[in-house]
Structure formats: structure tokens, C-alpha cells
Amino acid sequence: MKITLRYFALWREQIGHEEETREVAPDTTVRALIDEVTAAHPRLAALRPSTMFMVNQEYAPLGQTLADGDEVAVIPPVSGGSGADGRAAAGRLFKVVATPLDVREVIAAVEEPGAGAIVSFTGSVRDNSLGKEVVALDYEAYPAAAEKMMARVADEIAERWGLRRVAIIHRVGRLTVGEASVVIAVSSPHRAEAFAACEYVLKRLKEIVPVWKKEAYTDGATWIGSEADYPRGPHGATTSTPDDHTNDEDGREGGSRR
Numbered sequence: 001m002k003i004t005l006r007y008f009a010l011w012r013e014q015i016g017h018e019e020e021t022r023e024v025a026p027d028t029t030v031r032a033l034i035d036e037v038t039a040a041h042p043r044l045a046a047l048r049p050s051t052m053f054m055v056n057q058e059y060a061p062l063g064q065t066l067a068d069g070d071e072v073a074v075i076p077p078v079s080g081g082s083g084a085d086g087r088a089a090a091g092r093l094f095k096v097v098a099t100p101l102d103v104r105e106v107i108a109a110v111e112e113p114g115a116g117a118i119v120s121f122t123g124s125v126r127d128n129s130l131g132k133e134v135v136a137l138d139y140e141a142y143p144a145a146a147e148k149m150m151a152r153v154a155d156e157i158a159e160r161w162g163l164r165r166v167a168i169i170h171r172v173g174r175l176t177v178g179e180a181s182v183v184i185a186v187s188s189p190h191r192a193e194a195f196a197a198c199e200y201v202l203k204r205l206k207e208i209v210p211v212w213k214k215e216a217y218t219d220g221a222t223w224i225g226s227e228a229d230y231p232r233g234p235h236g237a238t239t240s241t242p243d244d245h246t247n248d249e250d251g252r253e254g255g256s257r258r
């Protein structure tokens with residue numbers, strides 16, 4: 001049977017391409033498939049403990065049996081960041097885009113007469129990190145799965161606080177210092193719930209939404225995922241240069257994102 005594999009961030013750089021189709025035996029599990037990949041690319045073995053996997057855009061255990069035509073995505077630790085309309089419904093908007101973000105669009109998506117409070121958050125690129133000067137960030141995403149997970153976070157907010165108007169837009173591509181990378185908005189009859197829900201979105205984005213970022217410095221670059229999962233380089237993070245995208249990472253297979 002045929003399985004499609006999709007790679008992102010460090011895995012994509014190590015393997016050298018972002019997608020491939022493999023012929024595998026019936027009853028092959030996610031673990032067995034990834035064993036094949038790491039056997040061909042031994043440097044990836046150290047990345048497995050900090051990596052999770054999706055089957056058809058849903059997180060899957062290593063023991064899950066695959067079916068013909070399945071898509072398996074390798075999900076490194078996310079950065080904690082599309083269709084033309086995203087996953088939109090009344091009061092809900094979830095998009096991954098490659099264009100500058102419009103804060104007003106996100107706020108407008110959650111406005112309603114009964115909203116006594118609208119809390120929004122804009123994440124932007126700062127000029128420093130880990131003691132180094134940052135010149136830009138490169139964001140990468142698995143757009144369809146990212147939008148699906150954003151919608152899931154909104155469902156969690158509805159269940160926890162009864163709030164049903166949530167909007168999240170994340171940008172991908174190269175962003176320079178000061179540019180917005182993510183905008184979130186939540187509306188509520190009362191401010192306390194809106195603040196709490198917005199903070200919850202930020203936390204869950206870092207845990208389940210497949211968006212990655214690479215910090216670019218004057219002397220190289222670093223993929224930023226779960227800092228707890230990635231080992232430390234000279235400045236407290238894994239490092240690479242434009243000509244050397246190698247890494248000796250270690251972590252926890254199936255571990256938390258942050």
C-alpha cells in the first residue's frame with residue numbers, strides 16, 4: 001500500500017525534501033514507518049524523542065496501524081505559530097497566511113452586540129533572543145492541520161468558558177523585526193473570561209498547532225520549538241548556519257510541546 005510522508009522544519013532539512021510516497025506492507029504502524037525513515041537517515045534518530053506524528057491531520061500514537069492512502073506528517077516541536085478563507089464560521093476564523101496580518105480583520109471576526117469585552121493579542125518579531133541579535137524569523141506550517149488544530153482550541157474554549165467567538169491568524173514565511181506573526185481575538189460578555197481564554201489560546205498554540213519558526217541571526221540560525229526538548233548549543237539553543245543544517249538533538253518521544 002502507498003503512504004504519503006510529509007516533513008517539516010529540521011526533518012525536512014535533514015532529509016532534503018518535504019514530501020514523498022512510500023510503498024509499505026499491510027498493517028505497517030507509524031513506528032515501523034518512522035523506523036524505515038530513520039534507518040535511511042541515521043542523524044534523525046536523535047530527533048525522534050521530541051517529535052510527534054499526525055495521520056491524516058490528527059495526532060496519532062506510534063502504534064497506530066496505517067491504511068492505504070494515509071498521509072503521515074512528521075511534527076517536530078512546534079514554535080508556539082491555508083486556504084483562502086481558513087476554517088471560518090460565525091464568530092470563528094482560523095487561517096495560516098503568507099501575507100501581512102490585519103489586526104482589524106481578526107477583531108471584526110469576533111465582534112457581536114453581546115460582547116462586553118474583546119481581548120486581542122498580537123505577537124511580533126523582537127530583535128533579540130537567547131542573548132543574540134535577531135534579524136528575522138522564518139515561519140513554516142502544516143497549514144491544513146494548523147487550521148484544524150486552531151479550530152480544536154476554539155472548541156476547547158467553548159467547552160470551558162462557553163465562548164464561541166474566537167479568531168486566530170498565523171503568518172508564515174520570512175518576517176523582519178517588528179512584523180506581526182500571530183493575531184488572536186476572543187470576545188465575551190465579561191472581560192475576565194476573554195482574558196483567560198486569550199491566554200489559553202497562546203498556551204495551546206505552543207502545544208498542538210503545527211507551526212515552526214527559525215530565528216535568523218547575523219552568524220547563523222536556530223529552529224525554535226520546545227526549548228526543553230532541544231539540547232543546548234553555545235548560547236543555550238541548537239544552532240545551524242545557512243550551509244550546515246545539522247543537529248544532534250535529543251528529547252522525549254511523544255513528549256509535551258512546552
